[in-house]
Each structure stands twice: as structure tokens, then as C-alpha cells.
Amino acid sequence: MDYEKLADLLFEKDLKSTEYYEKLYSRRNLKEGAIVTRCAPSPTGRIHIGNLYSYFISEAFAHQSGGIFFLRVEDTDKKRAIENGVQSILDDLKEYNFKIDEGPEIGGDYGPYIQSERKDIYRSFAKSLVLKGLAYPCFCSEDVLEEIRFSQERSKKRIGYYGKYARCRNLTLEEIEEKLKNKEDFVIRLKSPGNFENKVILDDLIKGKIEMPENDLDVVILKSDGIPTYHFAHAVDDYLMGTTVVTRGDEWVSSYPIHDQLFKVLGFSLPKFAHIAPLTKKEGENVIRKLSKRKDNEAKISYYSEKGIPDVAVKLYLATIANPDFERWYTENPDKSYSDFKFEFDKMSVGGSLFDVIKLQSISKIYFSRLKAKDLYEEALKYFKKYNNEFASIMEKYDAYTINVLNIERETLRPRKDIDSYSSIYEIISYMYDELFDKEYKGVDIKEFYEIELLKDYITNYYDENDTKDEWFSKIKLLCDKHGFASDNKEFKASPERFKGNISNVCEVIRVMATGRVQSPDLYEILKLLGKKRINDRIGYFEKYLGENK
RNA sequence: GGCCUGUUGGUGAAAUGGUUAACACAUUGCCCUCUCAAGGCAACAUUCACGGGUUCAAAUCCCGUACAGGUCACCA
Numbered sequence: 001m002d003y004e005k006l007a008d009l010l011f012e013k014d015l016k017s018t019e020y021y022e023k024l025y026s027r028r029n030l031k032e033g034a035i036v037t038r039c040a041p042s043p044t045g046r047i048h049i050g051n052l053y054s055y056f057i058s059e060a061f062a063h064q065s066g067g068i069f070f071l072r073v074e075d076t077d078k079k080r081a082i083e084n085g086v087q088s089i090l091d092d093l094k095e096y097n098f099k100i101d102e103g104p105e106i107g108g109d110y111g112p113y114i115q116s117e118r119k120d121i122y123r124s125f126a127k128s129l130v131l132k133g134l135a136y137p138c139f140c141s142e143d144v145l146e147e148i149r150f151s152q153e154r155s156k157k158r159i160g161y162y163g164k165y166a167r168c169r170n171l172t173l174e175e176i177e178e179k180l181k182n183k184e185d186f187v188i189r190l191k192s193p194g195n196f197e198n199k200v201i202l203d204d205l206i207k208g209k210i211e212m213p214e215n216d217l218d219v220v221i222l223k224s225d226g227i228p229t230y231h232f233a234h235a236v237d238d239y240l241m242g243t244t245v246v247t248r249g250d251e252w253v254s255s256y257p258i259h260d261q262l263f264k265v266l267g268f269s270l271p272k273f274a275h276i277a278p279l280t281k282k283e284g285e286n287v288i289r290k291l292s293k294r295k296d297n298e299a300k301i302s303y304y305s306e307k308g309i310p311d312v313a314v315k316l317y318l319a320t321i322a323n324p325d326f327e328r329w330y331t332e333n334p335d336k337s338y339s340d341f342k343f344e345f346d347k348m349s350v351g352g353s354l355f356d357v358i359k360l361q362s363i364s365k366i367y368f369s370r371l372k373a374k375d376l377y378e379e380a381l382k383y384f385k386k387y388n389n390e391f392a393s394i395m396e397k398y399d400a401y402t403i404n405v406l407n408i409e410r411e412t413l414r415p416r417k418d419i420d421s422y423s424s425i426y427e428i429i430s431y432m433y434d435e436l437f438d439k440e441y442k443g444v445d446i447k448e449f450y451e452i453e454l455l456k457d458y459i460t461n462y463y464d465e466n467d468t469k470d471e472w473f474s475k476i477k478l479l480c481d482k483h484g485f486a487s488d489n490k491e492f493k494a495s496p497e498r499f500k501g502n503i504s505n506v507c508e509v510i511r512v513m514a515t516g517r518v519q520s521p522d523l524y525e526i527l528k529l530l531g532k533k534r535i536n537d538r539i540g541y542f543e544k545y546l547g548e549n550k
Numbered sequence: 551g552g553c554c555u556g557u558u559g560g561u562g563a564a565a566u567g568g569u570u571a572a573c574a575c576a577u578u579g580c581c582c583u584c585u586c587a588a589g590g591c592a593a594c595a596u597u598c599a600c601g602g603g604u605u606c607a608a609a610u611c612c613c614g615u616a617c618a619g620g621u622c623a624c625c626a
Contacts, residue, residue, distance in 0.1 A: 042626055077625055142624085158552060159622060187624050212554065223624040230626050254554060254621040277556090280619085288618065320574085324563050327574060349563085351556045352619070359562065359575050369588085409587080418587045473583070489583075507584035519586040 001173060003131050009180060010137055010188070011127045018128045021121055021240060025110050028242040034067035036244045039098075042074045043085025046301055047092045048293040049314075049355070050249070050279050056318045057276060058247040059098055060343045067244070071103030072237060073114045076227050086114065092301055096311045110241040115233055122228040125236050125266060126188050126221055134193070134265050135221060137186040138168035139179050162192065166218045188222035194261055202256045205245065205274040205345035215257035231258050239268035250275040274345050279321070280352040291355050298357050308383045308422025312338070313364035320363065321355075323347045327363075334370060365417040373407035376419075380406075383422035391426055394433050401529070405432045408525045416521060431515045432526070434534065438516045439541040449501045450509050452543045454483045458510065459535055465528050472524045480506050513542040 028036060037058035041047055047055075062069035071093065073086055082088075090105060102108025112118055129135035138161075140148075145161070152159045169191060171179075179186070198214040221232035228236070238246055252259075253275050263270045278290045279299075291299040304314055319338050320327040326341055333340070368376065377399070384392035395402045406429070409416040419425055430436040462475040477487035484500045486492035492502040511523055514535060520526060527535065 040626090044626080074626065080625065138624095145623085153551085156551075185624090189624095207555075210554065213552095217622090220624050225624080227624090229624070234626095249620095249626095250555080251620055252626095256554095278619085282561095290619090321562075324574085327562090331574090353563095354561060356561055356575075362575055365587090412588090414588050416587050476584075487583095502584090504584050511585065517585095521585095521587075523584060 001133065003133050006136075006173060006176065007127050007130045009177065010130060011123060015120060015124045015127055018124055021124060025240045025242070028068070030068075030244075031066055033065055034244075035062055035065045036068045036070070036242050037062040037247050038070045038072050038238075038241070038243055039093075039100075040072045040074050040248075041089050042077065042080070043082065043089055044077070044080045045082055045085070045293070046088055048291070048299045048301060050291055050299065052096060052301065052314070053279055053318050053321070054247060054249065054276050055093070055096075055098060056315055057274075057322055057343070057348075060319075060322075060339070061245065061247070061274075061345070062101075063099065063339065064342060068101045068242075069099065070108060070110070070241065071100045071113060072241065073104060074230070074233065075114060075116045076223075076230065076233055078225070078227075095301070095305065096315070115237070116227070118233075118237070119227060121240070122222070122233060122236055123226065126228070126232070129190065129221070129265065130188070134191050135188050136169060136171070136191055137176060137180075138166075138189045138218070138220075139171075139184050139186045140168060141185075158196070160217045161189070162196075162216045162218055169218060185224045187220045187224050189218040190221050190262065190265065192216050192218050192261065193265065194257070200257050200260050202253065202260070202273060204253070205272055206277070206348045207250070207253070207275055207350050210253060210256075212254075212257050215261045217258065219258055221262075231255065231262060235259060235262040235266060235268060238271055239263065239266070243271050245272045245274055247274045247276060250277050274348075277349050277352045279355045281355055288352065288354070290352075298355065306387070306423075308380075308387070308424075309360070309364055309420075310367070310379065310422070313367040314360070316367055317360040317363045319343075320359075321349070321353050331366075361420045364420045368419040369410075369415040369417045373403045373410055376406050377403045380422050380425050384426075387423070388426065391430070391436075394435055398433065401432075402429075404529055405429050408521045408529075418521075428521075431517065431520075432529065434537070437538070439538075441512075441516055441542065441545045444512060444516060444545070446546060446549055447505075447508075449485075449505045450512065450546060451483070452539070452546055454479065454506070455509060455513055455539050455542065457483070459532065459539060463527065463532060463535065465531055467528075469524050472527075476503065476506060513538055 030036070039051075039055040039058055041051060059069045061067075073089065075081055075085065086104065093100065100106060102110060103113045104111075107113075126135060140161075144167070148161065148165050148167075149159055152165065166189070168189070192215055194214040194216040196213045196216045199211050200214045202210045202212065204210060219231055220229050222228055234246075237243075256273070260270065280288050281291050281296055282288055293299045297303050304311075316330065316338055319341065320330075323341070323343050325347065326338070326343075329341055330336075330338070371379075377395070381392055381395055384395065406425075418428055431438070458479055462479055464471075464475075467475065479485075480487035480503050483506075485506050486496075486499040486502040489502055489504075492499055496502075507523055508518065510527070511520055512518060514520075514523075514526060514530060530538075
């Protein structure tokens with residue numbers, strides 16, 4: 001077979017040589033131990049939590065090693081592409097603050113970083129394979145392929161386009177010319193030199209050594225539209241772009257023999273591989289499946305932005321899934337960032353990990369509890385400007401006051417952990433503002449010890465916003481004694497009949513009057529921030545409420 | 551069906567042949583000069599899917615079974 005003639009028949013004349021590209025994209029000059037990873041999304045929609053997980057890991061490994069993390073958009077499937085797909089991915093990555101070293105928009109020495117713009121490169125390498133007799137055109141229609149599959153199923157043979165089932169493998173040049181003249185559609189397939197009896201070993205950074213049969217499938221490398229398949233683009237790009245560790249979902253391990261062969265046939269040195277186990281979810285009792293963007297809300301990125309769970313909190317959770325000892329490290333190093341942690345591939349889970357929203361919440365609470373009130377204020381403000389503008393303007397109107405409110409029980413040894421998202425802040429502090437305080441005390445059950453006289457006595461004769469916490473508490477005790485409540489709980493427990501109630505009850509009336517709810521953060525701090533005037537007003541509203549509901 | 555992987559408590563998991571199977575989340579109970587949150591203490595796997603084997607000794611090694619997951623496209 002005259003491969004040169006075949007190549008001329010199949011490819012455009014002005015294609016640059018593979019040597020040209022090899023020279024253009026020289027090997028990267030990396031310092032010892034530096035690794036190059038990439039994220040390679042397809043523009044078929046917004047990214048989801050599984051993508052995020054994989055990108056997070058990839059970035060962590062690249063940057064902790066002093067290497068490069070680049071973005072390559074894999075848009076070789078025209079059918080699944082959505083409008084503004086590339087932009088939407090770029091936006092999502094920005095929202096999650098990935099530090100991308102090279103990619104569309106930013107550029108880099110190994111571009112273009114969008115596969116549809118690299119068509120000539122793939123075609124040049126495909127041509128080189130044809131020239132070497134390692135690739136050929138295949139004219140089999142979908143129907144023919146299906147027929148082959150059926151006959152293999154019937155005779156219980158391995159399914160696929162290989163060996164004697166690869167009908168177009170041995171087409172003569174004349175037959176090919178004839179078909180091309182008739183404008184028959186064709187793809188370019190690899191003429192696999194593999195033998196199914198041989199073994200290939202994947203030494204995966206996460207999963208360890210996996211032995212698989214060598215590939216003998218004549219896989220498609222160029223589709224009929226002239227665009228490469230994933231397999232071929234992966235080999236060409238990850239070699240030319242100098243990826244040193246290919247991080248991807250573990251659904252790819254079974255096609256590793258194809259990739260291994262493609263690299264070898266193209267004369268490329270193989271990168272290392274890290275196949276990441278999926279994030280899963282339990283459906284019913286026994287079914288475990290991959291988290292799905294369509295079925296599971298928590299798989300969507302919008303779930304987190306709408307709830308106001310910050311990117312860092314999400315990453316903190318992903319970090320604990322990635323390396324379980326991260327969690328301990330993080331509690332022991334409260335002043336460090338997750339990027340200071342040294343992640344290791346071999347600590348990653350080999351099977352899947354169940355995605356636990358409750359655990360994420362708990363990690364998010366820790367994150368929020370470590371924020372300075374001022375920073376919390378600023379971030380929360382950004383969130384509410386987007387999702388609740390009315391509240392945002394109230395926060396801004398009383399900015400200093402709001403920061404003080406957010407600072408309640410914050411700068412202590414054991415800060416509160418009640419905020420798990422920006423959205424939860426509204427519920428937690430809204431009663432501190434007159435504009436949002438519920439003057440009608442909706443939903444408040446009146447108890448017999450809700451005495452208005454006690455409250456009035458408190459505000460006129462005891463309350464002083466300059467009191468220390470101890471002074472405040474002693475005054476509450478005095479108030480108890482004066483109004484027939486037990487200031488000492490042990491005494492109360494011993495003989496409850498002697499009292500109207502205990503100190504908890506007194507605090508409860510004050511709390512309900514001041515906040516409209518039975519539970520709140522530290523009462524002392526709240527009363528101090530509210531100030532005399534506000535409290536007085538609220539006693540007024542409370543009196544009205546009690547009067548109307550006697 | 552072929553090929554590959556996995557299986558430790560409700561969940562994530564540690565322990566890579568050697569005492570009572572870490573830790574975290576969740577749950578429950580108790581404690582803490584006011585409620586909640588936090589924090590402290592305690593409870594929660596007679597046992598590491600099951601069955602065999604190797605060994606003085608196995609969650610850890612070997613074999614088989616079951617179950618679960620992945621993959622077998624001109625989709626990535």
C-alpha cells in the first residue's frame with residue numbers, strides 16, 4: 001500500500017508537519033518535582049461539584065509542587081455544545097477562584113487552549129499515523145457497525161471493531177479512491193498493533209497498579225467531521241502541552257489501554273495518571289450512584305451560590321474528601337489556608353466517596369466561625385446585594401452596628417458556630433434591626449411568668465449598657481430576688497414552690513421581649529448592643545402584645 | 551456477557567501481620583452561674599460483606615462466592 005498516496009487522498013496538502021509542532025511546543029522547563037496538571041471541561045453546561053472536585057485536586061497538586069495548572073476546553077462534540085458554553089465555564093471557574101496559569105483568555109505558550117482551534121494539529125498527527133500505516137479510513141456506516149456488534153453478541157465474541165471484524169482495515173487503495181469519489185463519509189481509525197492476550201499495566205498514582213489486556217480495538221481517532229475523538233485529542237494535547245499528571249475521573253481507567261497505545265504509536269512519552277473516584281450518593285437502600293447534576297441539587301454549583309456557601313467552605317470539604325487527614329490538620333492549624341496543606345495522591349480514596357451535605361455544613365460552620373466580623377460583614381453584604389437587596393441596604397445603613405452584631409461571641413476562645421451560609425445570617429440577626437423586628441411577636445407563646453412590670457423595672461432601675469458581663473449578671477440576680485424568682489438554681493430545684501420561677505425564666509422574658517424568640521446568642525451582648533431606647537420601645541410593643549392576648 | 555475496581559459503625563474514614571478496631575460528622579444522655587450555638591464527658595462496630603486457606607498470630611496475605619460501581623460510541 002502506498003501510504004503517501006493514501007495520506008494525500010485523505011488530508012489537505014498544506015498541513016504542517018508533526019516535527020513543526022514538536023518544535024513549536026518545546027518540552028517544559030520545570031524545576032525538580034514540579035507537576036503540570038490541567039482541567040479539561042466540555043462546554044456542555046455549567047460545571048458541577050464533581051468537576052469542581054477534580055479541578056480542586058488538580059490545582060492543589062500543581063501549585064503545591066511549584067508546577068502549572070492549565071485549562072483546556074474540550075469542545076470536540078458539536079452536538080452537545082451549548083450556547084456560550086466556554087464563557088459559562090470560565091465564569092464558574094472564576095467564581096471558585098481557581099488560579100489558572102494558562103488557558104483561553106489568559107493565553108500561554110502551549111495554546112490554543114480550545115480544542116476546536118487545534119484541528120490542524122490533530123490532523124497533522126493523524127496524517128503521520130496514516131503515513132506509517134498505523135491508521136486508515138473506515139467507511140462503515142452506523143448500520144454496518146451495529147450489524148457487526150449483533151453478530152458478535154450472537155456468537156458470544158468480544159464486542160468491538162478489531163481484527164477480522166475491522167472490515168475497512170484491508171481496503172485497497174483503489175477501493176478507497178472509489179469510495180472517496182462517491183463522497184462516502186469516513187472516519188480515520190487507528191490500525192491497532194495490539195494483542196488482547198498481552199497485558200498493559202497502568203501504574204496509577206491513586207489506584208496503584210492495574211493490569212489490563214492490551215488494546216486491539218481500531219478506535220476512531222478522527223470523526224467524519226474531521227475532528228478528533230477524546231482519546232486522540234487527549235494523547236496529542238497532553239503530550240504537546242506538557243501535562244505530567246493526567247487527573248481525570250476513574251470512568252477512564254478502562255480506556256487506558258487505548259491511551260497507552262496511542263501515546264506509544266505516536267512516539268510520545270507517557271505522562272502519569274491519577275484516576276479520581278467519583279462523588280456518589282445513595283439512592284434507596286442499596287443503590288449507590290454518581291452524583292448527578294440533573295437529579296441532585298447539591299451537585300449543582302448554583303446550589304452553593306444561592307445558599308451562600310462560600311467557595312472556600314466548599315473547597316475545605318472537598319479537601320477533606322480528597323485527603324481525610326486534612327480535617328485534623330485544618331483544626332490544628334486554624335490560621336493556615338487549605339493551600340498550605342500538602343496533599344498526597346496515595347491518600348485518596350480508591351472507591352467512591354459518599355457526598356455528605358451535613359458534613360459540608362459542619363465544615364462551613366467552622367469556616368464562618370474563624371472569619372473576622374468585618375470580613376464576614378463585607379462578604380455577606382455582597383451576597384445579600386445579589387439575593388436580598390432590602391436586607392443589604394439595612395446592613396449598609398447600620399454598618400458599624402452590624403459588624404458589632406456579627407461579632408457577638410466571635411472573638412472568644414470558642415466562637416459560635418451557628419452560621420453555615422450567608423443566607424442563614426438573615427435568620428440569625430434580623431431581629432436586631434427595628435426595620436425587621438417583629439413588633440407583633442407572631443408565634444410567641446405567652447407564659448405565666450412573662451411579667452411586664454419586671455421588664456419595666458429592669459430597664460429603668462437595672463439596665464446599664466456600660467456594665468460588664470459580671471455586673472449585668474449580678475443585676476439580673478437582684479432583679480430575680482426582688483420579683484420572687486430564684487436567683488440560685490440549686491435553691492430553686494430544692495423548693496420550687498417558693499418561687500414564681502428561676503433565673504432562666506427571667507432571662508427568657510427579657511430575651512423574648514428583646515428578640516421575639518426563645519433562643520438567641522448571648523443575652524448580655526444583645527442587650528448591650530440594642531441600647532436603652534430600643535429596649536424601651538420593645539417593652540412597649542411587648543406590653544401591647546401581652547395586653548391583646550391575655 | 552467480557553474487562554477492571556471496590557466492600558471496616560448511620561456517613562467520611564484510620565489502622566498496610568501482633569495490645570481494649572483511631573479520628574471527624576451525625577445521633578443519644580449528662581455537665582457547664584440565662585436559652586441556643588460552642589465546649590467538656592459518656593454511649594454508639596463482641597468485629598472489619600460471606601466462606602475457606604496460609605500463619606504462633608489476619609480487617610490486613612491467598613483462593614472462591616455474593617453484592618456494589620465503572621467501562622465496552624464517530625460522548626467526553
